[in-house]
Amino acid sequence: GSFKLFNTGNGGDDDESLIGMDNHCNMSWENRLYAFGACFVIGCFLSVFGTIEIWLGKYSSFAVLYTLGTIVALAGTCFLRGPMSQIKKMFDKDRLIASIVLIASIILTIVCGAVLKIAVLALVCCVVQFCAFTWYTLSYIPYARNAVKSCFSADSTRCNGNDLPLLSLN
Numbered sequence: 001g002s003f004k005l006f007n008t009g010n011g012g013d014d015d016e017s018l019i020g021m022d023n024h025c026n027m028s029w030e031n032r033l034y035a036f037g038a039c040f041v042i043g044c045f046l047s048v049f050g051t052i053e054i055w056l057g058k059y060s061s062f063a064v065l066y067t068l069g070t071i072v073a074l075a076g077t078c079f080l081r082g083p084m085s086q087i088k089k090m091f092d093k094d095r096l097i098a099s100i101v102l103i104a105s106i107i108l109t110i111v112c113g114a115v116l117k118i119a120v121l122a123l124v125c126c127v128v129q130f131c132a133f134t135w136y137t138l139s140y141i142p143y144a145r146n147a148v149k150s151c152f153s154a155d156s157t158r159c160n161g162n163d164l165p166l167l168s169l170n
Contacts, residue, residue, distance in 0.1 A: 032079045039076025043069040051126070054113075059122055063113025066126055067106050070133055074102075090136075098136040105129035 027035065050065030078086045090099040105128040113122035138144040 027079070035079040036076040039079070040073050043071070043073025043076065045069070046072060054119060054123060054126075057119075059117045059119055060114040062126075063110045063122055066113075067109050067129070070102075070106060070129055074133070095136055095139045098132050098139060102129065102132035102136055105132055 047066050047069030050062045050067075050069060053059075053065060054062035080086075081089065089095065105125050109122060109125040109129055112118050112125050116122075135145070138148060
């Protein structure tokens with residue numbers, strides 16, 4: 001038989017079909033996890049290969065590969081929640097800034113690497129993209145952002161988790 005990722009029931013390609021597809025996924029949870037994992041691994045490989053390209057002076061290849069890696073890894077999360085739910089969650093209050101910075105850095109990485117061919121700016125955009133993607137990802141893990149903040153706080157000499165409710169060492 002044919003493989004259907006989403007079955008909307010009406011066979012159309014209209015906006016209503018897109019909105020409804022979050023609730024009509026034909027993949028098992030196990031297959032969704034495999035698809036997410038595959039996207040994440042492919043995204044990581046693309047990003048690593050892209051990073052190698054910048055050291056070879058191939059700025060266009062770097063910008064495209066690194067950014068494709070980020071996009072593929074991010075797209076993999078759609079298998080876990082559904083595409084429309086994932087897009088809505090990206091712009092929740094807790095993720096809004098990270099999402100905007102991530103999208104801007106994706107665009108700027110392409111512009112600086114592929115269009116302007118300025119290696120230093122492309123690399124800076126790449127670092128910003130990585131940080132924004134990491135911060136965005138941490139927003140899905142309870143207390144993860146607080147743990148990271150406590151590791152880098154000015155009044156903390158070590159990362160001890162004392163300010164986290166589930167990790168308190170007191």
